[in-house]
Amino acid sequence: MSNTIKPRPLKGFRDFLPEELRFRKQLFxxxxxxxxxxxxxxxxxxxxxxxxxxxxxxxxxxxxVYQFEDFGGRKVAMKYDLTVPTARVLAQxxxxxxxxxxxxxxxxxxxxxxxxxxxxxxxxQCDVDVxxxxxxxxxxxxxxxxIELFEKxxxxxxxxxxxxxxxxxxxxxxxxxxxxxxxxVVAIDKWDKRTPEETKQDLLSRGFSERQIxxxxxxxxxxxxxSLKKLENLGSKIGSISGGARGIRDLEEIIKxxxxxxxxxxxxxxARGLAYYTGPIYEVTVIDGxxxxxxxxxxxxxxxxxxLGQELPACGISxxxxxxxxxxxxxxxxxxxxxxxxxxxxxMEGFEQDAFNLANKLRGEGKIxxxxxxxxKLSKQFEYADKKGFTKVYxxxxxxxxxxxxxxxxxxxxxxxxxxx
Amino acid sequence: MSNTIKPRPLKGFRDFLPEELRFRKQLFxxxxxxxxxxxxxxxxxxxxxxxxxxxxxxxxxxxxVYQFEDFGGRKVAMKYDLTVPTARVLAQxxxxxxxxxxxxxxxxxxxxxxxxxxxxxxxxQCDVDVxxxxxxxxxxxxxxxxIELFEKxxxxxxxxxxxxxxxxxxxxxxxxxxxxxxxxVVAIDKWDKRTPEETKQDLLSRGFSERQIxxxxxxxxxxxxxSLKKLENLGSKIGSISGGARGIRDLEEIIKxxxxxxxxxxxxxxARGLAYYTGPIYEVTVIDGxxxxxxxxxxxxxxxxxxLGQELPACGISxxxxxxxxxxxxxxxxxxxxxxxxxxxxxMEGFEQDAFNLANKLRGEGKIxxxxxxxxKLSKQFEYADKKGFTKVYxxxxxxxxxxxxxxxxxxxxxxxxxxx
Numbered sequence: 075m076s077n078t079i080k081p082r083p084l085k086g087f088r089d090f091l092p093e094e095l096r097f098r099k100q101l102f103x104x105x106x107x108x109x110x111x112x113x114x115x116x117x118x119x120x121x122x123x124x125x126x127x128x129x130x131x132x133x134x135x136x137x138x139v140y141q142f143e144d145f146g147g148r149k150v151a152m153k154y155d156l157t158v159p160t161a162r163v164l165a166q167x168x169x170x171x172x173x174x175x176x177x178x179x180x181x182x183x184x185x186x187x188x189x190x191x192x193x194x195x196x197x198x199q200c201d202v203d204v205x206x207x208x209x210x211x212x213x214x215x216x217x218x219x220x221i222e223l224f225e226k227x228x229x230x231x232x233x234x235x236x237x238x239x240x241x242x243x244x245x246x247x248x249x250x251x252x253x254x255x256x257x258x259v260v261a262i263d264k265w266d267k268r269t270p271e272e273t274k275q276d277l278l279s280r281g282f283s284e285r286q287i288x289x290x291x292x293x294x295x296x297x298x299x300x301s302l303k304k305l306e307n308l309g310s311k312i313g314s315i316s317g318g319a320r321g322i323r324d325l326e327e328i329i330k331x332x333x334x335x336x337x338x339x340x341x342x343x344x345a346r347g348l349a350y351y352t353g354p355i356y357e358v359t360v361i362d363g364x365x366x367x368x369x370x371x372x373x374x375x376x377x378x379x380x381x382l383g384q385e386l387p388a389c390g391i392s393x394x395x396x397x398x399x400x401x402x403x404x405x406x407x408x409x410x411x412x413x414x415x416x417x418x419x420x421x422m423e424g425f426e427q428d429a430f431n432l433a434n435k436l437r438g439e440g441k442i443x444x445x446x447x448x449x450x451k452l453s454k455q456f457e458y459a460d461k462k463g464f465t466k467v468y469x470x471x472x473x474x475x476x477x478x479x480x481x482x483x484x485x486x487x488x489x490x491x492x493x494x495x
Numbered sequence: 496m497s498n499t500i501k502p503r504p505l506k507g508f509r510d511f512l513p514e515e516l517r518f519r520k521q522l523f524x525x526x527x528x529x530x531x532x533x534x535x536x537x538x539x540x541x542x543x544x545x546x547x548x549x550x551x552x553x554x555x556x557x558x559x560v561y562q563f564e565d566f567g568g569r570k571v572a573m574k575y576d577l578t579v580p581t582a583r584v585l586a587q588x589x590x591x592x593x594x595x596x597x598x599x600x601x602x603x604x605x606x607x608x609x610x611x612x613x614x615x616x617x618x619x620q621c622d623v624d625v626x627x628x629x630x631x632x633x634x635x636x637x638x639x640x641x642i643e644l645f646e647k648x649x650x651x652x653x654x655x656x657x658x659x660x661x662x663x664x665x666x667x668x669x670x671x672x673x674x675x676x677x678x679x680v681v682a683i684d685k686w687d688k689r690t691p692e693e694t695k696q697d698l699l700s701r702g703f704s705e706r707q708i709x710x711x712x713x714x715x716x717x718x719x720x721x722s723l724k725k726l727e728n729l730g731s732k733i734g735s736i737s738g739g740a741r742g743i744r745d746l747e748e749i750i751k752x753x754x755x756x757x758x759x760x761x762x763x764x765x766a767r768g769l770a771y772y773t774g775p776i777y778e779v780t781v782i783d784g785x786x787x788x789x790x791x792x793x794x795x796x797x798x799x800x801x802x803l804g805q806e807l808p809a810c811g812i813s814x815x816x817x818x819x820x821x822x823x824x825x826x827x828x829x830x831x832x833x834x835x836x837x838x839x840x841x842x843m844e845g846f847e848q849d850a851f852n853l854a855n856k857l858r859g860e861g862k863i864x865x866x867x868x869x870x871x872k873l874s875k876q877f878e879y880a881d882k883k884g885f886t887k888v889y890x891x892x893x894x895x896x897x898x899x900x901x902x903x904x905x906x907x908x909x910x911x912x913x914x915x916x
Contacts, residue, residue: 079583083541117516142564174869
């Protein structure tokens with residue numbers, strides 16, 4: 075075999091070249107800055123876990139887990155999501171992790187999935203969770219955080235739709251179909267993408283009667299100008315059913331605490347597909363984005379407990395960070411604000427030491443400075459500066475040195491000026 | 496199989512819990528900030544590569560590469576170092592990467608190596624490289640950058656020892672043992688750890704004569720107060736040997752450009768073990784650290800070319816980021832300076848909304864604020880704040896609300912004061 079590299083990347087894996095990566099890093103910094111400000115703590119877990127830690131956690135999707143036998147004969151797997159490692163960490167360090175625990179995690183995960191536009195085999199997930207608390211204050215704070223984050227990223231038209239699995243459960247009871255709770259979840263989760271008639275047909279095919287469907291529709295097409303009004307109307311139907319009153323009260327509490335009705339709407343048709351939610355659920359959508367949900371989450375009071383063998387309430391939000399990056403790139407939101415100006419010091423033969431010192435002086439002033447590393451025709455150096463997007467080029471040659479000056483060329487206008495140093 | 500998680504981590508893999516991770520993130524930020532300031536661009540490559548890209552690059556160590564067959568039957572491998580992926584990237588994007596290219600990369604790599612104190616199977620590497628230039632300005636700038644970085648990290652006693660593979664080559668010729676060049680490299684690379692007699696015995700066992708050893712020793716135990724003086728003395732011995740003069744001139748040029756003789760010393764016994772260096776080489780050591788080298792590198796004008804099938808000069812420095820973290824932790828250098836103050840807002844029953852709003856108000860002022868997420872006895876909340884290291888706790892209860900005030904408890908002194916809001 076040759077020692078030469080055949081330059082092929084693996085399908086579904088990406089190299090991040092400087093321009094793209096700088097943008098991603100800036101964005102990650104914005105995320106982390108806000109998470110920290112809200113008192114969330116960072117967590118990172120290894121790329122590899124014992125396979126049996128991940129086993130039985132992802133249902134059908136388990137076949138997408140990258141797994142292999144290592145040199146010691148251990149069955150190992152690459153991280154598939156951030157939830158299971160979080161549960162393992164909670165089980166492993168009971169002395170070090172003090173509850174309530176507010177944590178965030180931004181790390182790559184690996185899935186041997188089909189690749190398509192915007193779907194990769196290596197991609198970042200970003201989870202923010204609170205473990206150990208049942209209070210609705212947690213939900214309110216997560217939503218406040220999400221609003222601040224999206225505002226900071228320059229999103230103007232987004233909406234957070236909230237609902238409650240307890241309300242959906244009460245609706246199932248109200249319609250006399252408690253045993254088909256998850257059928258209701260799955261059927262109405264597609265409400266936005268279908269006509270009411272299509273949803274009705276779906277429910278019929280799942281064995282609901284016309285009368286039951288009527289009662290369900292009654293509960294998810296509510297009158298009311300505001301979210302609180304809608305919830306009040308819902309209360310007249312399911313308020314006396316166990317779980318229903320609590321679900322309504324939870325959402326009311328969240329909406330009042332956050333107190334930003336422009337962004338937060340009660341939407342009785344948000345159901346979220348995942349099985350493990352137990353209380354309030356929410357989804358963030360860019361209104362005119364055409365990209366669907368960019369974040370979502372909810373309360374999952376039983377999931378971590380089921381992994382640990384002990385009850386541990388939890389609630390979280392997952393930011394679709396790869397999708398958010400796409401939306402920002404498409405919209406050009408704030409991208410310019412994330413880019414810092416960069417300068418170049420050109421190199422003239424015989425004045426290497428002066429150029430070296432000048433570059434370091436400018437860096438001392440906090441500037442980002444690329445020192446051109448070899449003597450070349452000045453036109454070549456300018457061409458390089460232009461292609462790399464450096465905004466100014468500094469020069470010291472014979473004339474400048476004699477007069478203790480420096481020449482600065484503005485790469486946009488092409489104008490040169492000379493300054494004392 | 497049970498669905499419950501048995502909390503075992505894989506040997507050689509680490510979870511980073513918040514305190515440790517925050518410290519690491521701060522440190523990475525310092526590194527990145529300086530790299531950017533010097534005009535280096537970030538690069539990230541995937542965790543997985545085709546195995547044949549890595550194959551034949553690491554010699555004996557190839558058996559330490561994590562490799563497996565993926566679902567598509569592809570032989571894949573986890574990243575083993577940052578150099579080979581960099582070479583692949585250079586081969587793959589000739590249109591996107593403009594030479595000269597200054598890049599840095601901080602990413603985890605995986606090695607199925609024996610674990611021991613401070614050696615892991617998943618750890619970060621941090622490489623800074625310049626590709627496409629032969630000028631010594633590159634070396635000078637890399638060393639200047641290293642000095643600034645270590646000063647910024649609070650290291651006071653460190654030294655950068657430089658040498659040149661061309662000088663070592665000329666010494667081999669001078670001693671009439673050109674064919675045993677690499678034996679000299681390997682034998683004198685351990686100079687610091689052995690007595691001269693031991694080095695002599697090593698060289699004897701490698702077939703050098705007493706006379707040859709005398710000539711080698713003459714060249715590596717040089718008189719002179721300064722590095723430049725030593726190089727001048729060396730010149731009188733090997734200055735007329737091909738490569739010798741150039742090696743000396745290169746080091747003189749670097750030393751003069753950087754102009755910080757407190758930190759940079761010519762040391763004729765630095766050899767560095769790796770086969771691929773072609774010019775100047777350097778190692779950074781903490782003087783009283785007892786940890787050996789914390790960074791090192793050199794010029795490797797042929798390595799990338801050998802992977803690409805086309806000549807491409809390059810020069811780099813690799814920061815032993817995991818070891819640097821250990822040194823900083825052991826010495827307590829600057830650690831405090833990296834930690835930001837964190838506050839807590841306590842939660843009093845019936846005043847949840849006020850606490851929620853206060854937390855957001857404080858965050859608006861740029862403070863890092865943990866809102867205690869459920870109503871509990873105040874003593875419990877204070878205990879939590881204490882354990883988590885929050886410096887102040889803010890409170891709003893009935894009295895405070897009535898007077899439009901807030902009570903602030905200083906967790907160190909235990910003193911409470913009340914302010915208007």
